[in-house]
Amino acid sequence: MKFSLGFSPCPNDTFIFDALINKKIDTEGIDFDLHLEDVETLNQWAMQGRLDISKISYGVLPLVLPQYELLDAGGALGKGVGPLLISRRPIPLTAINDCRIAIPGQRTTAHLLFSLAFPEARKKEFMVFSGVEDAVLSGAVDCGVIIHENRFTYQQRGLVKLIDLGEFWERETGAPIPLGGIVVRKGLDAGLAQKINDLIRKSLEYAFSHYPQLPEFVRSHAQEMDEQVMRQHIDLYVNDYSLTLGEDGKKAIGILLQTYERLHAGAIFL
Incomplete structure (x- = not known):
């Protein structure tokens, strides 16, 4: 079988x-x-x-x-396992709605968590997760949502964290992140x-x-x-x-x- x-x-x-x-x-x-x-x-x-x-x-x-x-x-x-929103330089969270944002796939949990945190953000570009960092570094987008191993390597490439979307979910719901x-x-x-x-x-x-x-x-x-x-x-x-x-x-x-x-x-x- x-x-x-x-x-x-x-x-x-x-x-x-x-x-x-x-x-x-x-x-x-x-x-x-x-x-x-x-x-x-x-x-x-x-x-x-x-x-x-x-x-x-x-x-x-x-x-x-x-x-x-x-x-x-x-x-x-789990807890503490959520996606991160990163950029080349600090950006006020109040300005995210006007930014171009790279999202690792349209039907991903990362997109859902980003949408929960920034429901008014509309300038989204969907791509494979492994391309998000390069899109941010090249200036093709202003910021990006990273998942998987990129959580551990983004700082080595000179990128900065704007918000932990998993922590936002946990504060809002009190539940682990699916x-x-x-x-x-x-x-x-x-x-x-x-x-x-x-x-x-x-x-x-x-x-x-x-x-x-x-x-x-x-x-x-x-x-x-x-x-x-x-x-x-x-x-x-x-x-x-x-x-x-x-x-x-x-x-x-x-x-x-x-x-x-x-x-x-x-x-x-x-």
Whole structure:
């Protein structure tokens, strides 16, 4: 039995799925056709229903719920893990509405959190997350929202933080930040969906039991990322919520869905 599976090449995802993809655990007769793509591509694919199992941004979850259901394991939630708004020089937050802003994908959680903080900002340019820093440095945009490993490297390039959008979310909601989750196509036997969820959890438990060892699967897809940055990435984005959402995680997702509906109704998050 084989299913198509998509997640990003970022260290948090490859760390979680290494044991599953490379059969370091018993996959109980299930095989996977792997697709490694940036999360915005995965978001678009999920809206098209292309994959059986996929990592998505929680920002796109409301649009894919007709076709997919959210799994309990494998996601990224937490406190202090949100995107940052950065620029070449300090800019007053009152001036952000007039700035050109690079956003790492239209249907991403980063865009939703930015829209919550700056609902009047309209000059947005959507791009792959890895291009945001260069767009800011070149002057193509005034500021940009960064995620993933760029959180750890932006200062090395002379950029400055204007606001932590995750901290803004936490102050507004009191909830952890739902960044990304794993969805499975509806219509699968309930027992099979649960088995896939359990395998993802076992894969992460295997990774945790061998950490701080970094699997070759993580290293090979991290491009030229420094090993310390890989570990920072994993330490920040992979935690107990990745094993199970728990009540706090489920509550946070509920708040995010309500926030999406409110922003979308106001034509703020489109």
